[in-house]
Amino acid sequence: MKIIRLGQGFFLSTFREFGSSFWILIFPLILYVIMCSIFGHFDEGNMGIRLGVVYEDKLGGPGKIIEMVLSKISGKNGPFEKTEYATREEGLEALKKDAIDVLFVVPKKTSIHMLRAMLGGKGGLPPASLLIFYVEGRTVSRIGANIIENIMDSINLEATRRHGGSYRSFNVAMEPIRKKEAMDFDFRYYFFPGVMLTAIISTSVFSFPIGFLEMRKNGLTRRLFATPITPLQFFWGYVFGMFMMVGLSIIGLYALAYFVYGVKQHIWEFKFIAMILYSIFTLFSLGLMLSAFARKLGTTVAISNITNYILMFLGGLYFPVFQVPFALRIIVYSLPSTYLVEGFRRFFGYDIVGLSWVSIFGVPAIWAIVSLVIFSLRFKKVMGYE
Amino acid sequence: MEEVLKVVGLKKYYGEVKAVDGISFSIYKGEIFSLLGPNGAGKTTTMEILEGLRRPDAGEIYYFGERVQKIDMRIKERIGVQLQDSRFFDYLTVKENLEFFAGLYSRKNDVTRLLDILGLQDKSKTLVKHLSGGQLKRLAIAVALVNDPEMVFLDEPTTGLDPQARRTLWNIIVRLKDMGKTIFLTTHYMEEAEQLADRVFIIDHGRIIASGTVNELVNSLGMESVVEFDLDETMPVEEYFKDSRKLEDGRYEITTHDPEKTLSIVYELARKHGVKIRNLVIRRPNLEDVFLHLTGRSLRD
Numbered sequence: 001m002k003i004i005r006l007g008q009g010f011f012l013s014t015f016r017e018f019g020s021s022f023w024i025l026i027f028p029l030i031l032y033v034i035m036c037s038i039f040g041h042f043d044e045g046n047m048g049i050r051l052g053v054v055y056e057d058k059l060g061g062p063g064k065i066i067e068m069v070l071s072k073i074s075g076k077n078g079p080f081e082k083t084e085y086a087t088r089e090e091g092l093e094a095l096k097k098d099a100i101d102v103l104f105v106v107p108k109k110t111s112i113h114m115l116r117a118m119l120g121g122k123g124g125l126p127p128a129s130l131l132i133f134y135v136e137g138r139t140v141s142r143i144g145a146n147i148i149e150n151i152m153d154s155i156n157l158e159a160t161r162r163h164g165g166s167y168r169s170f171n172v173a174m175e176p177i178r179k180k181e182a183m184d185f186d187f188r189y190y191f192f193p194g195v196m197l198t199a200i201i202s203t204s205v206f207s208f209p210i211g212f213l214e215m216r217k218n219g220l221t222r223r224l225f226a227t228p229i230t231p232l233q234f235f236w237g238y239v240f241g242m243f244m245m246v247g248l249s250i251i252g253l254y255a256l257a258y259f260v261y262g263v264k265q266h267i268w269e270f271k272f273i274a275m276i277l278y279s280i281f282t283l284f285s286l287g288l289m290l291s292a293f294a295r296k297l298g299t300t301v302a303i304s305n306i307t308n309y310i311l312m313f314l315g316g317l318y319f320p321v322f323q324v325p326f327a328l329r330i331i332v333y334s335l336p337s338t339y340l341v342e343g344f345r346r347f348f349g350y351d352i353v354g355l356s357w358v359s360i361f362g363v364p365a366i367w368a369i370v371s372l373v374i375f376s377l378r379f380k381k382v383m384g385y386e
Numbered sequence: 387m388e389e390v391l392k393v394v395g396l397k398k399y400y401g402e403v404k405a406v407d408g409i410s411f412s413i414y415k416g417e418i419f420s421l422l423g424p425n426g427a428g429k430t431t432t433m434e435i436l437e438g439l440r441r442p443d444a445g446e447i448y449y450f451g452e453r454v455q456k457i458d459m460r461i462k463e464r465i466g467v468q469l470q471d472s473r474f475f476d477y478l479t480v481k482e483n484l485e486f487f488a489g490l491y492s493r494k495n496d497v498t499r500l501l502d503i504l505g506l507q508d509k510s511k512t513l514v515k516h517l518s519g520g521q522l523k524r525l526a527i528a529v530a531l532v533n534d535p536e537m538v539f540l541d542e543p544t545t546g547l548d549p550q551a552r553r554t555l556w557n558i559i560v561r562l563k564d565m566g567k568t569i570f571l572t573t574h575y576m577e578e579a580e581q582l583a584d585r586v587f588i589i590d591h592g593r594i595i596a597s598g599t600v601n602e603l604v605n606s607l608g609m610e611s612v613v614e615f616d617l618d619e620t621m622p623v624e625e626y627f628k629d630s631r632k633l634e635d636g637r638y639e640i641t642t643h644d645p646e647k648t649l650s651i652v653y654e655l656a657r658k659h660g661v662k663i664r665n666l667v668i669r670r671p672n673l674e675d676v677f678l679h680l681t682g683r684s685l686r687d
Contacts, residue, residue, distance in 0.1 A: 002489075005486065005489040005490060006490075009475055009478065009486045012475070012477070012478060013475040013476070013477045013478055014477075015477075016513075017476075017477050218473045219472065220473045220474070222439055222469060223472055223474070224490075225438070225439060226437050226438070226439060226462070226467040226469065227487060227490040228459040228460075228462040228463050228490060228491060228492075230459075
C-alpha cells in the first residue's frame with residue numbers, strides 16, 4: 001500500500017513537471033509524427049520496389065532483350081531499384097531478409113532456349129522458363145512480381161507478333177516464398193518500436209539517475225526516510241511511479257499509431273506486449289546501474305545524455321546500423337537496445353540481420369543482470385540513507 | 387513526570403570530528419525541550435540520530451520507556467519530524483503533499499484541521515514550489531503532525547524567517563504544546579529558546595555544557611544586570627571593566643552586580659575622554675550571556 005502511495009506521489013510530481021513529462025510523454029509522440037511524416041512521404045513519392053536479379057545464364061542473342069528491359073525499368077527509368085546477385089541462394093536469402101521485394105531469376109540456357117523459340121522451337125528443347133520469386137502476403141512484393149510478369153508477357157507478345165505462330169513463348173513461373181509474418185515495409189511500423197523504446201530509455205537513463213540524485217541532494221529522500229517507510233518501499237515506489245509514466249507514454253504512442261497512422265497489426269498480441277514489459281525491465285535495470293554511479297548532477301546529466309544517444313542511434317532505433325564501421329559495430333552488437341528493437345521488428349516481419357531469439361532476449365538479460373547486481377551493491381548509497 | 391525520550395551517552399564521530407560527544411538528557415511528556423547552540427554544535431546530528439536518520443556510534447536511547455536499538459517503523463509511527471531543510475514534492479499542492487505523507491502512516495490527523503492550525507487553508511491548492519519561506523516552514527510543521535504524533539521534532543523551525551513569520555511560528559509551537567504534544571526544539575536563537583522552552587540544554591562542540599530552565603541558567607551566572615551602550619568615538623572600556631566586551635555591531639556590553647555604580651563610572655570615563663554615550667540600556671542577563679560566560683564566544687560566532 002505504501003509502495004502504491006509512494007508511486008502515486010512520484011508519478012504525479014514527475015507528470016506535472018514539464019521537463020520530465022515533455023521528454024517522456026510528448027517528445028516520443030512528436031518524434032513519431034516527424035519520422036512518419038518525413039519517411040512516409042518519401043515512400044509515397046518513390047515506389048522504389050527493390051528488385052533482385054540473378055543471371056544464371058550469360059545472356060546473349062535474343063536473351064539480351066531481358067537484360068535491356070530490366071535496365072529500362074530500373075533506376076530513374078522505372079519503379080525498380082535493381083540489385084544483382086551471383087547465385088539464386090543469395091537472392092532468396094536477401095528476399096527472406098527483406099533486403100529486396102522481388103527476385104527475378106534467369107536460369108541457365110535461357111539464351112539458347114529463347115533462340116530456339118524464335119527459330120520455331122526446332123531441336124526438341126523445351127521453352128525457356130524464367131522465375132519470379134516474391135514474398136507471400138507482402139503487397140509490394142506481389143505488385144513487383146506482377147509487374148515483372150506483365151513485362152515478360154509483353155516480350156512474349158511482341159515476339160509472337162514479329163515471328164508469327166512459330167514462336168514458342170517462354171514461361172514465367174511465379175514462386176511465392178512463405179513468410180508468415182511478412183508485411184510490406186512500412187515506416188509507420190518500422191519506427192513504432194524505435195520510438196517506444198525511446199520513451200522507455202528517456203525514463204530509465206534520465207529519470208532514474210537524475211531523480212534519485214536530485215531527491216538525495218535536495219533532501220526529499222531524507223524527509224521520506226523520516227516517515228515509517230523502508231528503503232525498499234521507497235525504491236519500489238519510485239520504480240512504480242516511473243513505470244506509470246512510461247505506461248502513459250506507451251498508451252499515448254499506441255493511440256497515435258493506431259488511430260492516426262493505422263498501425264494495427266501485431267501490436268495487440270500478447271507476445272508483443274510481453275516484449276514491451278521485457279524492454280521496460282531491462283532498460284530500467286540499466287537506468288538503475290547509472291543511478292549507482294550518479295554523484296554530481298552535471299556529470300550525471302552528461303552521462304545520461306551520452307547513454308541516451310548511444311542507445312538510440314547505435315541501437316538502431318530509427319535506422320539500420322549493421323553496416324557501420326567495424327569498431328562501431330562492436331558497440332552496436334553489444335547494446336541491449338539493438339536486440340530489443342530488432343525483437344519488436346520481427347513481429348512486423350522485418351529481419352535485417354537474422355539475430356537469433358536467444359540473442360534478442362539474452363543480451364538485454366545479461367545487461368539487466370549485471371546492472372541489477374551493481375545497483376544492489378550500491379543500494380544504500382543510491383537511496384541515500386545511513 | 388512521564389519520560390518520553392531518554393538519551394544516555396550518545397556519541398557520533400566523523401573521523402576526528404566529534405559531532406556528538408557523549409550527551410545525555412531526558413524529555414518529559416508535554417514539555418518543550420530546547421537544544422540551544424551555535425551552528426555546528428551537534429544539534430541537528432543529535433536530532434537526526436533520534437529521528438532514525440543517522441546511526442549513533444555509542445549510547446543508549448529509550449523511547450516511551452523502552453530501550454531501542456534502532457529507530458524502527460514502530461517509533462516513527464509515533465513521532466513527527468520537521469527537518470531543518472525539509473523538501474516536499476514541488477509539483478504537488480500543499481494539500482496533496484499533506485495527504486501523501488499522511489498516507490505513509492497508519493495513524494492520521496485530519497488534513498483540513500492541520501491546514502487550519504498552520505494557517506495554510508488558503509494555500510491548500512497552491513503548488514509547493516510557489517510557497518514562500520515562511521509558508522514552507524509551516525508546511526514542514528504540518529507534515530510533522532500528519533500522524534498525530536506524541537512527540538514532535540522541530541529542527542531550527544524559524545531559521546531564515548523574518549521576525550513576523552518567526553512570531554507566527556512561535557504561536558503555532560505554543561499551540562502544539564497546548565494540544566499536549568511533547569516538543570524537541572533545536573535553535574541557535576536564544577530568544578526562541580527563552581520564549582518557548584520549558585527546559586534548555588546548551589550544546590557546544592558536541593557536549594552539553596549547561597542545562598535547566600531559562601531562569602535557572604541565567605541565575606547560575608550570578609549576574610544581576612547587563613549595561614549596553616554606544617559611543618560616538620572609541621574609548622578603552624575594556625581597560626576599566628573586566629566583564630566587558632565590544633559586540634559585533636560596535637556596542638559595548640558590561641555585566642555587573644551593581645549597575646548604578648557601573649553607570650556612574652561609565653559617565654565619568656566618557657566625560658574624561660570627551661565621548662558621548664548613546665542608546666544606553668540596562669537589561670537582565672539572557673541565554674546569550676550564559677553561552678558567552680561558558681564558552682567565551684557568542685552564539686552567533
